[in-house]
Amino acid sequence: MSQYCTFTLDRHLFGVPVSSVQEVLRAQGLTRVPLAHEDIAGLLNLRGQIVTSLELRSRLGLEPRDEGAPSVNVVVKTPDGGVVSLVVDEIGDVLEPSRDSFETPPDTVPTTIRDLVTQVCKLDDHLMLLLDTERAVTPGGTS
Template sequence: MTAPTLGVAEQYCTFWVDDLYFGVAVAEVQEVLRHQPMTPVPRANEAVRGLINLRGQIVTAVDLRVRLGLPPRPEGALPMNVIVRSRGEVVSLLVDDIGDVIDPRDQGSLELEPAPSNMPADVQDVVLGVRPLPDAILLVLDADRAVDVSAVPDTSGGNP
């Protein structure tokens, strides 16, 4: 059996951000958590919502809604945390809701396809490709690019 190539993971941890259905390779996911209290980071990029204390480990929380240029989360809706390993660090991706762990091959999706050209540029920037499923399109997230907030214009002037 050969090892899967980049972006052709066998299983994905799935989640929603706005109405977009994402998956990140299970091998890149450390854990999934409910909303956690955050400590704001003064002058940080707007996409960095704060720091989470994860059993003594300090983890940066990146809001995917901000990172992808999507509208703010509805008032009172608390984000969930998908804790991923990226470039030797542990980072929390703040998402709207958590899905299941899926194997797209079990659902007839055999290959990763390129992201459609009409997809917003902010989303294309963080997606390795798409996996068509019987009832949805899975956007396969590149965790390394998703946590890179240097490409996100900061319109807030930095968090207070």
């Protein structure tokens, strides 16, 4: 069985493999980047390493977070060995669902979200969307 780090965005529950998560941080001060793609929230200094912070709400086509609303940074590893911070609404639990609870995303999942989700997992009271972090960290397009 695999474990998934979960987080919420606009009442949607997402999961990423625990193995792809470097760390989870409370909201961090970001340095805005002029002329950057709208999905880029800014840059953060992570113990001397400059990390791109991606606004996942924008990337998934969701409504912007209310001004002053809390957020969390989920720092995930990228395929090229770097890291990217995903700005999410709230961190959840680490879940270990059974393999038979996964299936392909249904048509009821909005297209902008379905394009970045590999599978869905039926839980007792939620549907967990498994985020394709490789596609999600590619601003402005899918790989």
